[in-house]
Amino acid sequence: MILIDCLSVWITNVLVHERDTDAACRALVDCLANCSGHVILVASETGLGIIPENKLSRQFRDASGRLNQAVAAVANEVFFVAAGIALRIKPQQ
Template identity: 50%
Template sequence: MPDRQSVCFIIGGARSGKSAHAEKLITALPAPWTYIATAQAYDEEMRERIAHHRARRGEGWETLDAPLDLVGALTSLPSGRPVLVDCLTLWLTNHMLAEHDVEAECARLVATLAKPRGPWFVVSNEVGLGIVPDNALARRFRDAAGRLNQQVASVASEVVLTVAGLPLKVK
């Protein structure tokens, strides 16, 4: 069982079982659990993914939508509350598309995660292990996501890489 005040960081590829693993970890703690969803449904494909994720969760869950103000959502919750943030890469995408100052937003978020107010489970995508993308925006996103993942990992007390649904302990 994680400390009352700690961050467990779950990183992995697409369909690697990150969210399911995070849900398994958090539901081993007493309910209620808060799910902070960062997804924004831009299109039908995304709406389906969101619905698929929600369908897996059941009773005991409270859901907050925080496509941009993740810091606000985290700090609004009572101390000790188990929280699942799913996921950082969508949150980052939303800020990039809104043309916000991504570096400043990441710094604010990491400062908040460095002082967790409960057992927080944070999910993110690893996107840097393929070929260099053709377009500059994808490269910028990949760089920003990689830097954010490093920063979050450095303040997390546990870091797990999911591979084919299985956790590989990194920290």
């Protein structure tokens, strides 16, 4: 089992080093889709708040959201955790 904590920090590093976020995300998702073991990923939900005022923060929010969606698409299970309570959103019950 592999635990990756946190995708939000990973995408921040991609942005800060001015790399192609879409290509980096595709490469990560392709790797995850072909992984035969169990992988647990942790990410921050950045799209539920206000729209950030500065450009880099908006780029982070958008890239993070796209990454979370892409990872969720290839995941067998997805949970949203708030206040210590886990809500399963994939597969739906």
